[in-house]
Amino acid sequence: MYLSLSVLSVSLLAAQTALGKLYTEPSQLRSTTYDYVIVGAGTAGSVLANRLTEDQKIRVLVVEAGRSNNGSDVANIRIPFNAPLASPGTPFDWNFTTVNQPSLNNLPEPYPRGKVLGGSSSTNYLVYTRGASDDYDRLAKIAGDDGWTWDNLHPYILKHSSIVPPADGHNTTGQFDPAWHGNGPLRTSLAGFPAVIDPLVIQTTQVLSDEFPFNLDVNSGNPLGIGWTQSTIANGTRQSSAVAYLGPVLFRSNLDVLINTQVTRLIQTGHAGGKPDFRSIEFAQNAKSRRFRATARREVILSSGAVGTPQLLMLSGIGDRKALSKVGIKAIVNNPDVGEHLQDHPFLPLQWEVNSNETFDQIFYNPDLAAAVLDQWNRNHTGPLATNPVTNQLGFLRIPKNHSIWEQFEDPSSGPHAPHYEIAFGNSFVTTSAQDLPTSGGFLSITPIVVSPTSRGYVRLNTSNPFDQPLIDPAFLSTDYDVAVMVEAVKASQRYVAASPWKDYIIRPFIDSANTTTVEGIVEYSRQRTATTRHPTGTAQVGKVVNGDLTIKNVSGLRVVDASIFPFVPTGHTQAPTYIIAERAADIIKAAHRN
Numbered sequence: 001m002y003l004s005l006s007v008l009s010v011s012l013l014a015a016q017t018a019l020g021k022l023y024t025e026p027s028q029l030r031s032t033t034y035d036y037v038i039v040g041a042g043t044a045g046s047v048l049a050n051r052l053t054e055d056q057k058i059r060v061l062v063v064e065a066g067r068s069n070n071g072s073d074v075a076n077i078r079i080p081f082n083a084p085l086a087s088p089g090t091p092f093d094w095n096f097t098t099v100n101q102p103s104l105n106n107l108p109e110p111y112p113r114g115k116v117l118g119g120s121s122s123t124n125y126l127v128y129t130r131g132a133s134d135d136y137d138r139l140a141k142i143a144g145d146d147g148w149t150w151d152n153l154h155p156y157i158l159k160h161s162s163i164v165p166p167a168d169g170h171n172t173t174g175q176f177d178p179a180w181h182g183n184g185p186l187r188t189s190l191a192g193f194p195a196v197i198d199p200l201v202i203q204t205t206q207v208l209s210d211e212f213p214f215n216l217d218v219n220s221g222n223p224l225g226i227g228w229t230q231s232t233i234a235n236g237t238r239q240s241s242a243v244a245y246l247g248p249v250l251f252r253s254n255l256d257v258l259i260n261t262q263v264t265r266l267i268q269t270g271h272a273g274g275k276p277d278f279r280s281i282e283f284a285q286n287a288k289s290r291r292f293r294a295t296a297r298r299e300v301i302l303s304s305g306a307v308g309t310p311q312l313l314m315l316s317g318i319g320d321r322k323a324l325s326k327v328g329i330k331a332i333v334n335n336p337d338v339g340e341h342l343q344d345h346p347f348l349p350l351q352w353e354v355n356s357n358e359t360f361d362q363i364f365y366n367p368d369l370a371a372a373v374l375d376q377w378n379r380n381h382t383g384p385l386a387t388n389p390v391t392n393q394l395g396f397l398r399i400p401k402n403h404s405i406w407e408q409f410e411d412p413s414s415g416p417h418a419p420h421y422e423i424a425f426g427n428s429f430v431t432t433s434a435q436d437l438p439t440s441g442g443f444l445s446i447t448p449i450v451v452s453p454t455s456r457g458y459v460r461l462n463t464s465n466p467f468d469q470p471l472i473d474p475a476f477l478s479t480d481y482d483v484a485v486m487v488e489a490v491k492a493s494q495r496y497v498a499a500s501p502w503k504d505y506i507i508r509p510f511i512d513s514a515n516t517t518t519v520e521g522i523v524e525y526s527r528q529r530t531a532t533t534r535h536p537t538g539t540a541q542v543g544k545v546v547n548g549d550l551t552i553k554n555v556s557g558l559r560v561v562d563a564s565i566f567p568f569v570p571t572g573h574t575q576a577p578t579y580i581i582a583e584r585a586a587d588i589i590k591a592a593h594r595n
């Protein structure tokens with residue numbers, strides 16, 4: 001997704017709190033032996049660092065490749081509206097690129113991943129959705145562990161998050177269901193600044209209530225319908241796992257966090273129960289610098305994300321024997337599924353020119369306005385920069401049972417509460433292509449996403465150098481089903497804006513998305529403009545690479561806790577599901593070592 005926000009990247013007043021206890025060089029570590037070693041202080045890793053150090057006797061080391069989330073240059077990861085500025089090419093991102101995508105006109109795509117405390121929760125677009133109850137029930141079935149069902153995860157759903165008043169303090173009655181929100185450290189909120197389209201989106205749920213019913217809370221386990229977006233924003237500021245989970249416990253003397261340091265491989269330390277035991281890690285600050293080691297008495301936990309985790313497993317000899325030998329790595333555990341089956345959500349923006357000068361586009365065109373809204377945010381964390389940059393409302397929809405698509409394809413969704421596609425409403429020009437960016441006019445964007453894709457790709461090693469990026473193939477739109485659902489999602493978006501509330505608002509479709517008047521046109525446009533929703537999952541999935549308790553098959557001493565464990569990508573944005581599984585994993589780990 002590309003948003004032109006560069007006018008806003010004025011440096012912030014350095015109003016940051018002092019750094020907590022963070023080590024910036026391996027030589028500063030006080031020890032080489034810990035109870036647990038966590039690789040990656042991202043979304044899941046920070047949850048584990050917090051929960052495992054609740055017991056003061058337990059010593060934990062976290063090693064994070066990225067930088068601190070605090071400092072004088074982090075405005076773009078704190079100001080919600082500036083989220084698109086923490087993108088590839090900035091110091092907060094790994095700057096990965098996919099291999100050429102045959103179904104996207106054979107071009108490569110940028111593939112953003114957070115490289116900072118909080119990981120991708122520090123750089124994402126803040127949308128907070130849990131997916132469908134059926135998604136978790138399917139996970140439980142595959143895992144052979146009832147603990148992963150939606151009902152049984154309920155305590156963790158309420159434990160990790162809470163909902164707080166939005167930045168503009170508006171009355172949110174009727175915009176969410178308090179029954180589904182708990183008292184956890186990750187604070188979320190509804191739209192923090194009104195958008196001119198808000199009433200039109202909501203009125204359409206009344207006018208077209210059969211197809212697009214209003215859903216009071218898409219986070220109830222039944223996401224179907226159109227509802228208000230919840231975002232990981234509190235007090236007008238981004239809430240990440242670094243802000244919610246890690247920062248607040250950095251004072252604990254049993255927690256060591258080492259940043260700017262990449263784990264380069266896991267080292268076999270022996271055998272346990274007839275399986276190779278991996279309880280040491282090797283780490284370094286760059287390809288040429290000295291390599292250090294640390295060892296976990298209990299276990300090493302991989303929370304390096306859906307790209308980093310399989311990469312590290314393969315670098316350590318856990319993967320497909322043949323593929324590893326091609327890059328000169330000897331397999332210790334032959335598992336051909338490591339890194340395979342990558343699943344992500346294809347995202348396609350549509351835009352309409354509208355009869356308004358109150359869209360957020362004005363902020364991008366007018367430097368004085370941009371300076372004024374930045375000034376306002378700096379003063380009291382309110383104004384347009386305090387809200388989600390892409391959407392105040394979104395919805396999750398199923399293709400009806402009697403639709404002809406089901407004559408051709410089997411329904412891959414996890415159950416009747418799970419959507420096939422999502423649409424989100426944006427009060428500005430949202431695009432995946434810099435060349436589309438307008439310099440005047442007001443725009444509405446709707447962004448269809450195939451949330452039940454059947455395409456699967458991979459993460460593979462290109463070389464044995466841990467500092468070389470792996471080969472990443474999300475295989476976007478590589479199945480006919482995914483293309484067919486994208487076509488339906490585009491048509492649904494067009495029906496939405498054809499409803500009466502939009503009559504005087506919409507002027508015309510934007511020139512490029514105007515190509516979408518025929519099925520052939522939609523398909524061609526999709527192949528040109530589809531990009532990642534940044535939801536990679538499945539590369540160390542339950543059932544194939546990890547067991548139901550997230551330990552790695554045929555290996556001792558290692559567990560995976562991050563978005564790579566999902567056998568199917570959840571049918572929503574993936575941060576909430578990641579927090580939820582991390583909270584339960586913390587309890588699984590504590591229980592495994594209770595004696």
Ligand SMILES: Cc1cc2nc3c(=O)[nH]c(=O)nc-3n(C[C@H](O)[C@H](O)[C@H](O)COP(=O)(O)OP(=O)(O)OC[C@H]3O[C@@H](n4cnc5c(N)ncnc54)[C@H](O)[C@@H]3O)c2cc1C
Pocket residue numbers: 039040041042043044045063064065066112113114115116117118119120121123124125126127128129261262263264303304305306308309312533534535536561562563564572573574575576578
């Ligand atoms: C730009 C962007 C926008 C997104 N928008 C949304 C959204 O709006 N809503 C939503 O729900 N989801 C969104 N997502 C997806 C969501 O943020 C992720 O699914 C989720 O945060 C993944 O959590 P994780 O713990 O698996 O990985 P991450 O949070 O990415 O954490 C992995 C951590 O491991 C570190 N690491 C990796 N390799 C190593 C190594 N070898 N040594 C040491 N450290 C290592 C990384 O630097 C990182 O900090 C977005 C993601 C991105 C990148």
Ligand SMILES: *[C@@H]1O[C@H](CO)[C@@H](O)[C@H](O)[C@H]1NC(C)=O
Pocket residue numbers: 088089090095096097
């Ligand atoms: C990011 O990657 C691109 C190539 O994909 C490269 O041109 C660019 O220099 C990289 N940027 C940084 C900051 O590493």
Ligand SMILES: *[C@@H]1O[C@H](CO)[C@@H](O)[C@H](O)[C@H]1NC(C)=O
Pocket residue numbers: 171172173
């Ligand atoms: C918010 O609105 C609801 C109904 O719309 C009303 O009952 C409630 O009193 C309002 N709350 C506040 C704090 O004004």
Ligand SMILES: *[C@@H]1O[C@H](CO)[C@@H](O)[C@H](O)[C@H]1NC(C)=O
Pocket residue numbers: 016017018019020069070117242243246247248250
């Ligand atoms: C960064 O600063 C914020 C406050 O601005 C604080 O809440 C958070 O805990 C800090 N994070 C770290 C890792 O120090």
Ligand SMILES: *[C@@H]1O[C@H](CO)[C@@H](O)[C@H](O)[C@H]1NC(C)=O
Pocket residue numbers: 334335544545553554
């Ligand atoms: C684990 O090891 C057993 C016995 O060697 C083997 O049959 C099985 O296929 C292995 N599983 C995986 C996922 O590699």
Ligand SMILES: *[C@@H]1O[C@H](CO)[C@@H](O)[C@H](O)[C@H]1NC(C)=O
Pocket residue numbers: 357
């Ligand atoms: C915005 O539009 C209104 C009416 O459509 C007009 O009165 C006003 O001058 C416009 N403002 C700007 C800044 O263009």
Ligand SMILES: *[C@@H]1O[C@H](CO)[C@@H](O)[C@H](O)[C@H]1NC(C)=O
Pocket residue numbers: 375376379380382
């Ligand atoms: C925040 O500042 C703006 C001016 O920049 C002001 O209009 C607004 O009332 C302030 N809001 C709060 C909650 O203080």
Ligand SMILES: *[C@@H]1O[C@H](CO)[C@@H](O)[C@H](O)[C@H]1NC(C)=O
Pocket residue numbers: 235378379380381
């Ligand atoms: C919210 O932000 C304002 C403005 O920066 C700050 O003064 C206030 O302390 C913050 N409140 C909380 C609860 O963090």
Ligand SMILES: *[C@@H]1O[C@H](CO)[C@@H](O)[C@H](O)[C@H]1NC(C)=O
Pocket residue numbers: 400402403404
């Ligand atoms: C599907 O069923 C609905 C009523 O449930 C009906 O309105 C619609 O026309 C049917 N569509 C097709 C393609 O038969």
Ligand SMILES: *[C@@H]1O[C@H](CO)[C@@H](O)[C@H](O)[C@H]1NC(C)=O
Pocket residue numbers: 099462463469470471
């Ligand atoms: C893979 O490695 C080769 C060199 O060994 C390099 O030329 C190529 O660019 C790499 N591919 C990617 C996608 O990084």
Ligand SMILES: *[C@@H]1O[C@H](CO)[C@@H](O)[C@H](O)[C@H]1NC(C)=O
Pocket residue numbers: 512513515524525526528529
């Ligand atoms: C729109 O259609 C024109 C003419 O057929 C074509 O050149 C252009 O590439 C299309 N744009 C997109 C984004 O599909």
